[in-house]
Amino acid sequence: MKIVSQTWNQHVVKKENKTLVLDQIREHAPISRASIAQQTGLNKGTVSSLVSELMNEKLISESGTGQSSGGRRPVMLLFNQQAGFTISIDLGVKNILGVLCDLKGNILEGKKIILEDNQVEIVLERLYGLINELIAAAPDAPYGIVGIGIGVPGVISNEGEVLLAPNLDWKNVQLKEILADKYQLPIVVENEANAGAIGEKTYGAGQKSNDLVYVSVGTGIGVGLILDGELYKGIRGFSGELGHMTIERDGLKCRCGNTGCWELYASENALLSKAKTDQFKSIHTIVKAAEKNDKEAISLLNDMGKYLGIGITNILHIFNPEQVILGNAMIEAEKFVLPAILEYIDAHTIGFNRDDVKISGAMLKEYSTVLGIASVNIELFFKENQATLELLS
Amino acid sequence: MKIVSQTWNQHVVKKENKTLVLDQIREHAPISRASIAQQTGLNKGTVSSLVSELMNEKLISESGTGQSSGGRRPVMLLFNQQAGFTISIDLGVKNILGVLCDLKGNILEGKKIILEDNQVEIVLERLYGLINELIAAAPDAPYGIVGIGIGVPGVISNEGEVLLAPNLDWKNVQLKEILADKYQLPIVVENEANAGAIGEKTYGAGQKSNDLVYVSVGTGIGVGLILDGELYKGIRGFSGELGHMTIERDGLKCRCGNTGCWELYASENALLSKAKTDQFKSIHTIVKAAEKNDKEAISLLNDMGKYLGIGITNILHIFNPEQVILGNAMIEAEKFVLPAILEYIDAHTIGFNRDDVKISGAMLKEYSTVLGIASVNIELFFKENQATLELLS
DNA sequence: CTAAGTTTGTCTAGTGACTAAACAAAGATT
DNA sequence: AATCTTTGTTTAGTCACTAGACAAACTTAG
CATH class of the missing domain: 1.10.10.10 (Winged helix-like DNA-binding domain superfamily/Winged helix DNA-binding domain)
Structure with missing residues (x-):
């Protein structure tokens, strides 16, 4: 029915x-x-x-x-922003960032730990340690810890299962269920880019925008979509795979099965694989070199900007958003990449779609994702809480 | 504030x-x-x-x-579906289709007229004639004609101004204002693809889908987006310009300013320009030839399917929609094009995004747009009507 | 054919969340 | 000191809803 x-x-x-x-x-x-x-x-x-x-x-x-x-x-x-607290985790490939937030999204405690091994069991152990530490750090509060959330670089089902996280080499991990069983608290599991979009919308650069696109440029490219003020997830929760949008027909083969995927040209991985010298091991080293006027580094970052520009031009045509926010690893290279992006966009975007859009780096830097997760948990608390208090009264 | x-x-x-x-x-x-x-x-x-x-x-x-x-x-x-009637127009480049509908979207009267000249004043005169004829055809009803709407192949502002309709060679035509002044009725002016999406969602193939993408393949390519059950328009109303999504970096130059735009490879125009023989003047003649086993025609339609597949694969990755519906001129060629589209998609789309999506031709055929316009007018009537009747009671 | 049970639609009394307006408290202004 | 303002509480009244009684109209069992 x-x-x-x-x-x-x-x-x-x-x-x-x-x-x-x-x-x-x-x-x-x-x-x-x-x-x-x-x-x-x-x-x-x-x-x-x-x-x-x-x-x-x-x-x-x-x-x-x-x-x-x-x-x-x-x-x-x-x-009373200290009526309760949330714990939020950004699960990366190389490290885990965890924070304890009050109900206004203020970070009271933050900790980053290095990950040497991405095996599920090992990561979970480290995760439990981090979460327990943050729980212990929370002050007394009427509602205590109101929720735990985690951002994952992968495909998440609407039920909070990590279906696939290629860079972690995870497949079908029932993360939400595992954490709910262990902590008996509301658990949020969300894609890292979706969370970043929410973070920037709630606490960062996108607070005034109703339609914004958050482009997470890291090992790959993920995109979080806030449309009409709400996170858009698609029918199964798999939207935002713009990293696998073809920008070159008959282009490079991607392991996803498609050809000419955007992230093969514009991600951190793409950047590193195009470097001729072996000295460039991460975006960080390239930026450092560029700051010392290294010609290859500057040229690489410039190219990255151009390729990002291609995809962002598409985004402007597809969504006519109010704002595009760039985050994740590339944020470090903003100074070098953003001008090239803007140059490409200005030359290639339809005037109507270019006119009122603001393109910028993430304001929350490496905290976009954790704060987005916190925001989801907080809103969830207020929704659930209303229902509960209804019963009590 | x-x-x-x-x-x-x-x-x-x-x-x-x-x-x-x-x-x-x-x-x-x-x-x-x-x-x-x-x-x-x-x-x-x-x-x-x-x-x-x-x-x-x-x-x-x-x-x-x-x-x-x-x-x-x-x-x-x-x-009481005959409590009122709506008049809906699909303004094409070569003809105008007008229908009179009851409040359930049943067509009581339809008329198509040929357009030789796209000059604004001339089109307006023909439009008035058509509208007047349809008004005259409406039975008596408690609420009479409750609204007039028109679908236009171009960029429409949120205020109902036709900012640009390249194929009509229109620019800055205050169409909503003009019609409102003349008829003193609620007027809807909407992009043709947006209207088509609404039409298929309300009365056609997409009635059960909450997230659907309607791809209007005609002279160019326009796209209407129904996301979370609502038409998504973007901040200024310019979303859905997927025709100008780059699918080949450094590809063909488009008059829009961008390069490698999808519609340069997959639209009716693209199809015709690729034909070697002059005999192919429209998609219709190509389909006729294909039906007679003409090898070039079949190969052209097959290629079109492949190029459409590239863009639709992108759509599946971007939106994870429940349904993709193809409409406008290409609907005639569905039989030849759709298999090629599906073949491309199956080979190139990420499994998660491919799994639950239904891809089909428009069920309402050439009526997708007019019926979408009718639907908007009808819903508007019920919303406004509620407000009015509130005052009366 | 009658008696009992069911379903429909109306009616009445009661509830609860809101508004308008009166009012008390506390400060500003002259 | 008297008057005007603003804030926040209180009281009376309104309105849309619900629960439950009830009459009407029908089916089913014996």
């Missing part, structure tokens, strides 16, 4: 209005009840009553009074 | 529930009140009251009693 969209009743109204009030406080704190009423269009009485519930739930608190504007001084409300 | 999302109150609840009830009747008529209550989860009394309002508004009607299932026989409710 077809699932019918939600029926509407007072219950729903209350829940939505409560979320609305909480969101106002989260975004505009410190803010007074009167001001919330004005902004949301809700009655002052309604706001008062909802605010009082939120205070009972320890999600907000009153701070002192604010500035008078010619009458009684308002009582300012604060978001 | 930031616009705050809607505040929720009983008014909204009623409006939403009324829409819910109406949608049930639109989709499942004939249906009883009891059945609606069961399906929506609304109380029987609530349904009765909303149904009675909808009857007053002439949007639904009672037909006789239905089959008993062991008790009192239910009163069946019907959607």
Whole structure:
């Protein structure tokens, strides 16, 4: 039978209005009840009553009074960002980055560990150690640890299974289930580029954009799509494989089965394989060389920019986004690569599609992914929490 | 100041529930009140009251009693699809197709006229003639003509201005404003491929898909995107320019400024320009020849399929859609082109992205666009109508 | 053919979330 | 000191919904 969209009743109204009030406080704190009423269009009485519930739930608190504007001084409300904490992991090929965040996405504790071996069992052990350390570092809070999340460079099913992570050599790892069993907490497993897109949208360069494309240029190329303000995942969760978009018909053979894939020309791997000298072992060394005016390094980075430009031009034509944000390993080379990208785009993109788009490097640098994961966990907490508190009241 | 999302109150609840009830009747008529209550989860009394309002508004009607299932026989409710009519136009380069539809998207009257001249003033005159004829053909109805819409092969701004339609040689035509002034009715102006996507989603091959990509292969290639069930337009409305996606770096120069654009290899124009004999003046003549086993024709169509396959493979990697639907002029050649497309895709697409996707020709054939336009007008009517009737009650 | 059980659709009483408006508290202004 | 403003709470009233009773209309069993 077809699932019918939600029926509407007072219950729903209350829940939505409560979320609305909480969101106002989260975004505009410190803010007074009167001001919330004005902004949301809700009655002052309604706001008062909802605010009082939120205070009972320890999600907000009153701070002192604010500035008078010619009458009684308002009582300012604060978001209690320490009501709970999240743990977020960026699982890379060479290392794992883990952070402990409050409910506003502030990093309280961060740790990076080096990975020598990508075998599932070994990685899991290291992961548990890192997570336990971060849990231990969390201050006491009404809601404690509200969720754990992890960003993985691979294809993730909607059920949180890592179907394939070629650079880790992982296949069919039920990561969400494994972590949920171990920690009995809400678990988020998301593709690294999708998470990066959310991170930049929530806390980084893309906060004002409703349609943004995050291009993660690392060993390969992955893309996260925020369309109409929401992460777009496709029917099974496999969208954003733009790294395997053909930009040269009858081009190089890719191990994915396709030919002329973008990432064969524009990724870090592509960059390194095109280097003539053996001294270039990573994007880092090339950037260092370029900074010392090494001609080959500069030329390599310039070429990379051109190839990235080809794909980004396609992106502008396909999505007409408000913003394109470049992240992951290439962020280090932004200074050298971005000008070449812009030059290519300006010469090749249809005017309409070029006009209002902003193209930039990731503002959160290496934290785009972890903070995106944190954001997903936080929003999940507020959604679930509303449902739970409903039952309690 | 930031616009705050809607505040929720009983008014909204009623409006939403009324829409819910109406949608049930639109989709499942004939249906009883009891059945609606069961399906929506609304109380029987609530349904009765909303149904009675909808009857007053002439949007639904009672037909006789239905089959008993062991008790009192239910009163069946019907959607009054003739409560109003829409007029929809597909503006082509060589002809204009116009239809009169009821509120269920049934075509009551259709007419196609040939265009010799694409000059704005001349096209407008022909358009007015066609629209007037269709208006005259509409039966009497409580709401009369509820909207006029038009699909245009070009770049349309969110304000309904035709910014550029290269094949018509139109630039900056305020089409929506012109038609609104003349007819004083809700006007929809939409890109032809976007409309086609909506048409196939609402009435055609894509009714069950939430994420579908409609590829309009005509003189050029345009693409309409339905993502998460909604038309995706991008920040200014210029999405879907996949015709100008590079599939060959350093490839052919396109008049759009880019190089190696998909439509230079896979459109009708591309097909014709590659033909060695002059006898092939349109896709139609090539298909006719292929049907008579003409080797060049068959080979041309086969190549077209391969080139379409390159772009569609990209689409599968980018969007992981549930469905890809091919429409416009190429629909005639489906029999010859589709197998080649599928062959290419099967050989080049990542398994995950290939697995659950359905690739097919447009079910509505040459009516995809007009019916999509009709659908937009109809939904607009119900949205606006709800608002108006709110004021009256 | 009658009696019992079922299903449909309406009606009534009650609930709960909201709004409008009155009001008290606290400060600014003259 | 008196008046005006602004804030936040309280009270009365509105409205859409739900639960459950009920009448009407039908099926089924004996």
